[in-house]
Amino acid sequence: MTHTGDNSSTQISTPTATSSGFDVLRHQFQQIWQVLAALVLIYLVFFVLSEPFRSLDTLLSIFGQASILAILACGTTVVLISGGLDLSVGSIFAVVGVVVGIMLAEYQLPVPLAVVIGLLAGAGMGALNGTIQVLTKVPAFIVTLGGLTAYKGIAEILASGRDLSRFPDSFQMLGSGYMVPMGIMFAVALVTGLFLAKTQLGNHAYAIGGNEEVARLSGVNVRKSRIYYYMIGGALAATAAILEVSKLNFAMPARGQSYELFAIAAVVIGGTSLFGGRGGVGKTLIGMLIMQTIIVGLSYLGVGTSVQRIAIGIIIILAVYWDVWKRPAR
Amino acid sequence: MNGTQTILSARGLSKHYGGVVALDAVDLELRQGEVLAVVGDNGAGKSTLIKALTGAISKTAGRVEMDGEEVVINSPSDAKRAGIETVYQDLALVNELSITKNMFLGREIRRNDVFGRLFGALDFAKMDSEIRALFQKLDIRIADIYREAEAFSGGQRQAVALAKTVMFGKRIAILDEPTAALGVRESKMAMDLVRSLKDHGLSVIMITHNMQHVMNYCDRVMVLRLGRLAAVRDVKDVDGDTLVGLITGATEGRAA
Ligand SMILES: Nc1ncnc2c1ncn2[C@@H]1O[C@H](COP(=O)(O)OP(=O)(O)O)[C@@H](O)[C@H]1O
Numbered sequence: 330m331t332h333t334g335d336n337s338s339t340q341i342s343t344p345t346a347t348s349s350g351f352d353v354l355r356h357q358f359q360q361i362w363q364v365l366a367a368l369v370l371i372y373l374v375f376f377v378l379s380e381p382f383r384s385l386d387t388l389l390s391i392f393g394q395a396s397i398l399a400i401l402a403c404g405t406t407v408v409l410i411s412g413g414l415d416l417s418v419g420s421i422f423a424v425v426g427v428v429v430g431i432m433l434a435e436y437q438l439p440v441p442l443a444v445v446i447g448l449l450a451g452a453g454m455g456a457l458n459g460t461i462q463v464l465t466k467v468p469a470f471i472v473t474l475g476g477l478t479a480y481k482g483i484a485e486i487l488a489s490g491r492d493l494s495r496f497p498d499s500f501q502m503l504g505s506g507y508m509v510p511m512g513i514m515f516a517v518a519l520v521t522g523l524f525l526a527k528t529q530l531g532n533h534a535y536a537i538g539g540n541e542e543v544a545r546l547s548g549v550n551v552r553k554s555r556i557y558y559y560m561i562g563g564a565l566a567a568t569a570a571i572l573e574v575s576k577l578n579f580a581m582p583a584r585g586q587s588y589e590l591f592a593i594a595a596v597v598i599g600g601t602s603l604f605g606g607r608g609g610v611g612k613t614l615i616g617m618l619i620m621q622t623i624i625v626g627l628s629y630l631g632v633g634t635s636v637q638r639i640a641i642g643i644i645i646i647l648a649v650y651w652d653v654w655k656r657p658a659r
Numbered sequence: 660m661n662g663t664q665t666i667l668s669a670r671g672l673s674k675h676y677g678g679v680v681a682l683d684a685v686d687l688e689l690r691q692g693e694v695l696a697v698v699g700d701n702g703a704g705k706s707t708l709i710k711a712l713t714g715a716i717s718k719t720a721g722r723v724e725m726d727g728e729e730v731v732i733n734s735p736s737d738a739k740r741a742g743i744e745t746v747y748q749d750l751a752l753v754n755e756l757s758i759t760k761n762m763f764l765g766r767e768i769r770r771n772d773v774f775g776r777l778f779g780a781l782d783f784a785k786m787d788s789e790i791r792a793l794f795q796k797l798d799i800r801i802a803d804i805y806r807e808a809e810a811f812s813g814g815q816r817q818a819v820a821l822a823k824t825v826m827f828g829k830r831i832a833i834l835d836e837p838t839a840a841l842g843v844r845e846s847k848m849a850m851d852l853v854r855s856l857k858d859h860g861l862s863v864i865m866i867t868h869n870m871q872h873v874m875n876y877c878d879r880v881m882v883l884r885l886g887r888l889a890a891v892r893d894v895k896d897v898d899g900d901t902l903v904g905l906i907t908g909a910t911e912g913r914a915a
């Protein structure tokens with residue numbers, strides 16, 4: 330048990346040297362410590378530079394602002410690990426927000442029922458993306474780019490001429506403050522993480538993203554699995570949308586714009602491979618926190634949103650550069 | 660060792676890629692308990708033959724029988740259900756997955772509880788221990804079964820792929836160039852595993868470029884040339900030079 334994580338591959342361990350669950354944990358930690366260290370470092374830089382940044386409130390607000398996007402990004406993580414791509418989740422987010430708004434404001438449905446309808450709508454739109462891809466073999470980029478504009482159009486049609494605001498108190502509780510969304514974020518990340526690490530369908534995401542042909546030849550139902558991953562992506566976009574509608578106390582079709590890009594950015598910054606086969610939601614959470622820390626930190630330093638965007642853009646490119654260059658050549 | 664009973668027979672297997680005839684009406688017969696070698700030049704159609712046979716690609720024509728009855732094999736899963744386990748050339752393992760996950764890919768063991776039944780939660784402890792037991796039995800010295808497959812050498816990866824056929828192959832193992840790109844010592848290890856497949860009661864089809872392996876490990880040999888069956892011989896009736904002649908076309912063979 331002397332491996333160091335390099336690619337020297339000639340050593341053969343003896344059968345008596347058994348690995349343990351501890352090795353698995355250590356292995357995961359090895360993969361995550363770099364991004365974790367980056368997060369701490371970035372936080373400390375702003376901590377030193379900005380006096381008002383040094384409060385517990387600021388720390389909480391970073392988590393709070395990260396949480397809605399992080400939930401959406403958990404779904405993006407699953408899709409990217411499986412070698413897919415969904416550019417339409419921002420628009421799914423918009424449709425779900427409007428749908429839930431209509432259910433609550435216009436039809437006065439009970440909150441749990443409206444939430445379930447919203448989740449089903451999100452899952453359905455995700456599943457549709459996946460189904461179109463496996464049936465037509467049109468690349469994910471194109472199908473979901475189509476979804477991005479088509480779903481947006483649907484959201485606009487549904488919302489037009491309607492006042493979607495002033496929801497019941499019990500609904501407003503969901504997204505209010507920082508604590509509830511943060512709790513939901515951790516719960517979603519935990520469940521998604523367990524799904525990826527412990528279940529058959531979750532394991533197949535890594536297999537399909539790693540080598541789709543080997544997975545197919547091994548008897549994995551690649552097409553069906555793919556549809557499920559997009560469905561999960563859609564359902565988590567819906568979860569995020571429901572929280573945001575609750576937080577804002579209104580719904581409008583313009584919400585969710587560019588969220589898919591922020592989610593992909595967080596996934597990549599966290600270290601999940603854009604090429605599929607590797608990654609996890611823990612990394613995505615850290616990636617999202619890195620992004621929010623930079624945004625909050627820069628605004629405390631008086632840097633405007635335009636420059637913040639430039640900074641995030643540079644970091645995305647650096648993260649992908651890192652992903653490409655640390656990939657073993659094989 | 661040589662049984663005479665036919666376990667698998669294929670008739671008129673063809674595969675066209677547009678205008679390219681990769682495989683042209685090839686017949687194949689595999690007898691119970693034998694190791695059948697498939698030889699031929701690069702591009703002769705060897706991989707296409709076994710892919711068409713095992714449902715990895717759709718065949719243009721041909722039918723397959725097992726034990727004298729027609730079986731429909733249209734997907735890799737169909738082949739596995741029929742007891743045929745295949746190691747495809749360059750497509751044996753997913754680099755990103757651990758040895759355990761590779762070994763059980765597509766046939767994972769689920770936990771025997773509510774999580775397993777409802778959510779497909781996997782029983783990694785059980786899969787790990789089955790692999791350790793198998794590796795011990797086959798003398799495969801890989802302890803780090805949690806490591807990703809890409810961290811291992813070509814010989815180790817091939818050993819894992821062959822162990823997979825031992826674990827799941829019920830009747831037939833098909834191997835596409837199991838010693839390609841392996842060193843001498845690693846090739847020997849791989850061929851010992853092929854022999855243990857035979858000892859486990861499996862009938863084996865093995866594609867190879869190594870005439871020594873044909874002579875030492877196989878019972879019969881079929882020669883493909885330009886997508887057609889050029890000859891089928893008992894190994895004891897041929898020598899290496901004759902085989903090379905049949906492969907290149909310098910010697911004309913009679914099929915069967
Ligand atoms: N997917 C494909 N599309 C077109 N032609 C192919 C394809 N796969 C194989 N071929 C052609 O079929 C022939 C046989 O290939 P193959 O079975 O891989 O040969 P071998 O395994 O004997 O080296 C070759 O001429 C090859 O170029």
Ligand SMILES: [Mg+2]
Nearest residue numbers: 705706707748
């Ligand atoms: Mg070949």
